[in-house]
Amino acid sequence: MTGMLYDAIIIGGGVIGSAIARELARFEGNFCLIEKNEDVCTGTSKANSAIVHAGFDAKNGTLMAEMNVKGNEMMGEVAKELDIPFKRNGAFVLCFDKKDLGSLQELYERGINNGVKDLQILTREEALKLEPNLSDLVVAALYAPTSGIICPFALTIGLAENAADNGVEFKFNTPANKIEKTDFGYRIYSDNEVLETKAIVNAAGVYADEIHNMVCEDKLKIVPRKGEYILCDKKVGNICERTLFQLPTKLGKGILVSPTVHGNLILGPTATDIEDKEGIDTTKEGLDSVIEKASLSVKSVPVRSAITSFSGLRAHINHDFILAESADNFFDATGIESPGLSSAPAIGIHIADMVSKKLALNKKDNFNPIRKGIIHASELSNEERAALIEKEPAYGQIICRCEMISEGEILSAIHRTLGATTLDGIKRRTRAGMGRCQAGFCSPKVMEILSRELNLPLDEIKKNGSESKLAVGKSNKGI
């Protein structure tokens, strides 16, 4: 027992938990976010399409539709406040068969009913004018100009940092192993501590059913739905300007081909229901099917330019999000599959609203919504960059040659609020190691910097989790 009684504890440091944390931080109270892993953004939030969906996909009247459209509308402002990259690049849903034009029209109408703005159906010719590399199979497209692309790491980390800067406490490596109802609310047993809180917000992603089931009478079952992706080099990032979805056909749900906000090209995801909540392995079949399906959308799929492949798990329950007080002072933000990333800002407000009303929390007057991101020196003008290096020479030492990330950026990632402690933490904050050599050159250098700044021996430096040490001790003989 620490003696501290929190007003609310959020379980889960993904984009949803972080968004809720930031919205709760607008209120007076003691809030804590607990995360079982070593950092924020280590689950579903780290491996997804990185799309801010327009909102035409979800069924009318669902929370998914409402949150998606709201989240999309909010994203520009949120990105500006958090100083993160976001671009409304627009999206096409490609139709490959005249017989499916009816379904395209249905999607259009669903979008209009959901409140999606500026939707249009384009003929093949109209679509080709905007996207010249569309494949010969495309017969028509639904065009959603409000669709966007974002960096999911930056969004999650930005939300979390801003929440922390506004007083939310973050505890990493702190799983909720057991939850008990108490007179005041709930008691959460973690590995090394016991936490007391009036309210719980369950934002535990694919584990949200386990958390829910510790407290609630009705039982939930989340099916992790695996999505496999291929990411290609920036040199092919301009194959298309917009996100290209596929209209689902009898062959199944399609995949997307899209530029990322950093200029890479992403292909995917597949959709396979699995049991293992940590089953983020890729499969030959999955990756092959991504390539095969991508070739429906664009003339030539640049397979040779692949720089990495990965998979992520969507927390699938049903066909809608669950945003509810499922037990007294126990709030679920569960079943958050796609479009969860797009919806995150709206879900944050929705849940914070429920919690603050229930606990009768007062708004703070000193909430600061502005977070200053890590300076990306290579995006500055020559003059600005020269001035920056003059002031802080570490920005003049390039560590990651593929993404041109300097030591200054890495130091900033380590020493800021909720600073990085692992190679992946650095990668997600700065992009060091995300380029075409996939950390071949920079990982030993980043390990050295982490070792120096955190005052740890090099063989204690991890890729991510506790078992992911990169080196296994000193070499036998040395040199």
Add this chain to the structure above:
Amino acid sequence: MKLLENYDIAIIGGGPAGLAAAIGANEAGAHKESIIVIERDDKLGGILNQCIHNGFGLHTFKEELTGPEYAGRFIDKLLDLEIPYVLNTMVVDIAEGENGTKLITTISKENGLKVIKAKAVVLSMGCRERSRGALNIPGFRPAGVFSAGTAQRLVNIESYMPGKEVVILGSGDIGLIMARRLTLEGAKVKVVAELQPYSGGLKRNIVQCLDDYGIPLKLSHTVTRIDGKERVEGVEISQVDERLKPIKGTEEYYKCDTLLLSVGLIPENELSDSLGVKLSPITSGPVVNESLETSIEGVFACGNVLHVHDLVDFVSEEAKEAGKNAAKFAKIGKTSEENTITLTPENGVRYTVPSTICPENMNDTVTVRFRVANVFKNKYVAVYFDGERVKRTKKMILAPGEMESVVLKKEDLLNKGIKNIKICLED
């Protein structure tokens, strides 16, 4: 060192290629103060600094040196000649300025962001290793998957072990060298799997690094799965068919904590590409003429950025030529492009460097380097001038892992009206 505004010759990269190019330029008459070597790392020598095994310099010095020793010879020479260089300095952009000047944007702690001008540029940035992502190997993405070069740096520079039980995919030279290195450091190297039916490395490395230590080499095998959520716990290896596709039912599981990848090297030409230098789809390096000049006048290329070499001796030799030619260009400018002869690789020869020769511009000889597409036994390397065979050399064995060359003489080419030179294999 303070960077100046203007140089005659800027050399991008201070590894073996850049060092030899600088020395070559100076020897060809470029004043030492007119040359600058720009190195991104904190010391000269490039990747040789982590290659602590011996076997370097057999051709150049007739002795077996370690990588740092070999680099040291060139570094000493550079220092003797007092050729200026900067360290910890990254070139982030090269662009064409007025009158053919090249504008080179550099970043460093010491000089900040500094744009320098040069009449000639030598590209000598080297290459990088193909990563796991480029191969799309399925499975988890745990710690413990390293490219062989990254592991080499960890062991040889940082003195840390990447793992204890190791599987290596790819039989490129670095992978073979690391099999031996890790074994000597006490790790257990369980197997080396090679996708192709032949090794990508030098024969001598197979013998000295695998055979001598009893490490099995499995040809026509690849990794079909990586296990372990946080750290590698094992890999699955399968045999592949003629089309290099894994054969179901041939899976073998190896328990290990480390997977090293030695699956090919890629010339690192992002700078060249952004400058607009024409690249070869086969070598991934610039297309060059007899002077090792790229499609952009005054921009030369040598070493592994031009095409991947297996012996550093040949890098030095080639780079010296590039440096000499850059010096010549800086002095007299554009040279003739008349009577250009194209080189055509055919029948088992994958590419040639250079791909064109202008006899008027060439030195007394030009060494044409190339690689073959497969393992060939008892073949002739033949040279044809406009369809007429002028030379043929018997080879007991030719392999993709070993670079080949033929030397062409100026006297045979000058004023002969030759349009095409074909280099091919024949029985």
